[in-house]
Amino acid sequence: MNIKQKGKFGRFGGQFVPEVLMPAVKELEQGYKQFRDDPEFKQELDYYLKDFAGRPTPLYHARRLSEKYGITVYLKREDLVHGGAHKLNNTLGQALLAKYMGKCRLIAETGAGQHGTATAMAGANLGIPTEVYMGAKDIRRQRMNVYRMELMGTKVIPVTSGSQTLKDAINEALRDWVSNVEDTHYLIGSVVGPHPYPTIVRDFQSVIGNEVKHQIMEKEGRLPDSIIACTGGGSNAIGTFYPFIPDTEVKLFAVEAGGSGMESTDKAALHSASLCVGEEGVLHGARTRILQDPYGQILESHSIAAGLDYSGVGPELTYLAETGRIKPANTSDDEALAAFDELSRMEGIIPALESSHALAYLAKAAGSGELGEIVVINLSGRGDKDLETVLEKGVM
Numbered sequence: 001m002n003i004k005q006k007g008k009f010g011r012f013g014g015q016f017v018p019e020v021l022m023p024a025v026k027e028l029e030q031g032y033k034q035f036r037d038d039p040e041f042k043q044e045l046d047y048y049l050k051d052f053a054g055r056p057t058p059l060y061h062a063r064r065l066s067e068k069y070g071i072t073v074y075l076k077r078e079d080l081v082h083g084g085a086h087k088l089n090n091t092l093g094q095a096l097l098a099k100y101m102g103k104c105r106l107i108a109e110t111g112a113g114q115h116g117t118a119t120a121m122a123g124a125n126l127g128i129p130t131e132v133y134m135g136a137k138d139i140r141r142q143r144m145n146v147y148r149m150e151l152m153g154t155k156v157i158p159v160t161s162g163s164q165t166l167k168d169a170i171n172e173a174l175r176d177w178v179s180n181v182e183d184t185h186y187l188i189g190s191v192v193g194p195h196p197y198p199t200i201v202r203d204f205q206s207v208i209g210n211e212v213k214h215q216i217m218e219k220e221g222r223l224p225d226s227i228i229a230c231t232g233g234g235s236n237a238i239g240t241f242y243p244f245i246p247d248t249e250v251k252l253f254a255v256e257a258g259g260s261g262m263e264s265t266d267k268a269a270l271h272s273a274s275l276c277v278g279e280e281g282v283l284h285g286a287r288t289r290i291l292q293d294p295y296g297q298i299l300e301s302h303s304i305a306a307g308l309d310y311s312g313v314g315p316e317l318t319y320l321a322e323t324g325r326i327k328p329a330n331t332s333d334d335e336a337l338a339a340f341d342e343l344s345r346m347e348g349i350i351p352a353l354e355s356s357h358a359l360a361y362l363a364k365a366a367g368s369g370e371l372g373e374i375v376v377i378n379l380s381g382r383g384d385k386d387l388e389t390v391l392e393k394g395v396m
């Protein structure tokens with residue numbers, strides 16, 4: 001598998017890390033190799049996914065949405081996973097892996113606080129002390145998530161260097177990992193970072209796609225014509241797509257946040273669409289497509305959906321986009337807000353603003369026939385966390 005090729009997807013991915021970090025990533029590589037197929041590990045993870053996280057999640061036939069767009073629309077209900085999003089699939093997997101590897105401390109970094117919260121849940125449930133680095137600015141903006149993490153016994157460490165946001169928190173987490181690798185696992189939240197993270201996170205999130213495959217065969221007796229998922233770092237997208245990659249008749253759409261820009265390939269407008277307008281470079285240990293200026297400085301991303309606000313995208317998605325197996329697309333803030341409103345009214349489901357970007361692509365593409373007759377949309381999370389943002393925009 002990819003492990004053999006040192007975590008390369010074509011020319012993307014790899015391990016672009018300072019020498020001091022090599023022992024840590026090597027050890028993780030070894031640990032994952034040792035336990036990924038271990039029957040006891042798999043059985044224990046299955047147990048947590050089922051009884052703690054609430055899996056399998058339903059594949060829901062969105063009847064009224066289907067009628068409106070004239071195609072059969074299914075929603076994969078990751079919004080029903082404990083915590084309200086797919087993130088727990090990965091944090092449970094990595095926390096359990098850490099335990100099997102004999103690590104007794106988890107660290108993570110978080111921007112808006114969603115990944116920190118999912119890590120806190122896994123850490124509390126498995127009884128592993130957890131510390132989360134968070135920019136001081138983000139701490140002020142996301143008080144409720146900080147409180148959630150603290151309730152679950154996680155220590156939130158404010159980062160006051162640089163811009164006091166996610167990228168500074170990442171630097172601090174890396175520094176911590178280098179100094180404490182013996183007892184500490186660094187729990188990364190998406191399919192980004194140096195090998196083996198993109199592979200590990202993909203494997204843990206593939207539970208989504210595996211369930212979809214089984215469920216759609218049961219309901220329709222055949223595979224869907226297309227699958228749509230929103231893409232920040234790319235973990236819910238690759239997790240949904242991965243089991244379908246050999247099924248080339250299934251079209252896979254990775255929808256990025258186009259920010260406030262509409263239908264543009266202008267970088268200034270497409271604020272977080274790394275696959276669409278990013279350029280090749282190295283970010284956080286991997287070669288991939290990133291938003292950067294002509295001098296290689298990383299550009300900050302801007303999206304109404306905090307979870308899509310990342311300047312890079314996972315190396316495997318970059319590779320799959322380059323080979324044409326997945327189709328990158330993007331939808332704007334306004335299109336996502338319209339989809340948010342539509343799903344709430346028509347199906348009684350309030351979607352996360354991230355997931356609303358995937359839903360918006362249905363409205364955008366349904367008329368062209370490119371989606372075919374049966375489409376699955378991964379509803380990566382629920383929208384309760386986004387009500388304030390939406391209210392401010394005056395949509396409701």
Ligand SMILES: *Cc1c(COP(=O)(O)O)cnc(C)c1O
Pocket residue numbers: 085086087114189190191230231232233234235236237307308352354355380381382
């Ligand atoms: C974090 C998050 C995302 C983006 O992360 P990916 O790694 O791209 O999946 C998407 N949707 C929701 C609901 C999230 O919380």
